[in-house]
Amino acid sequence: MIELSGFSKSYTGSKNRFAASNVSITAADGEITGLIGVNGAGKTTIIKAAAGLHFASAGSVRIDLNDTATVSAEILRRSVGFVPDKSRFPKNLTAAEYLDFTAECYGLPGKEKEAAMKRVVGECFLGGQLSKKIAALSKGYCKRLAFAAAIVHRPHNIILDEPFEGLDPEQIIHFRELIKKLSRKCAVLLSTHIMSEAQFLCSKIYVVSGGKIAASGTAQSIASLYGAQNLEEAFLKITSQSKAGRSADEK
16 A cells, blocks of 8 residues: 655755645555556656655655654665656666565565566566676567566565656557556556546546545546546646636736
8 A cells, every 4th residue: 555645845955846745646556556647747746756756745645554754764665666757777787686685675585586586587577587687688678577577576666667667569568557457456556647547447547636636546547527528638638728727826
């Protein structure tokens, strides 16, 4: 379970401007919860807080009922698997060396580590790529490697920032099915700007606009609330209303 309650984040040098303001969301176990919004809406700020990469300026972030401000780094690290929108790998390592290093960081012992690496190589279709230097991997295979590294320790929560970015249609289909499979045993929180993927995958969706939650619910309920035929049409109405509201506040 992932829960943000009244979460606000202001970065150094911008005390009166919040990248996220009074955000409350819950990603339940066994479900896929989505964040959708335009670039700069605040999705990544929320995602990084859920992954424990920064802490709240106000409010709280809870992972499996533990507040990230008090939970130990070790517990948080083992509880969360995070795939950022752009992964930064040590490109002089092979894919196998990087996976081995990641598993070591999670404290997996010998045989358990070997079994875990074999499992994620199969789940992420990395066979035939393990001996290659990361610098030689395609963008799609780098995304597969990022997924494999994120789930090698069987985390209770999986956090994905733009997981379909840079993938071709075949790869999107594969990772869509993998995310659905993983969600059966954990909570999945993902951000995306691809409306069709959010509508297809997510049991609950939060629309982020201007650092705030502008709407939430199922794709169908959000569309119905805004008199729209689909999520995409509702999203355009929500974000245009939010922009109009911010412009009025600034006058």
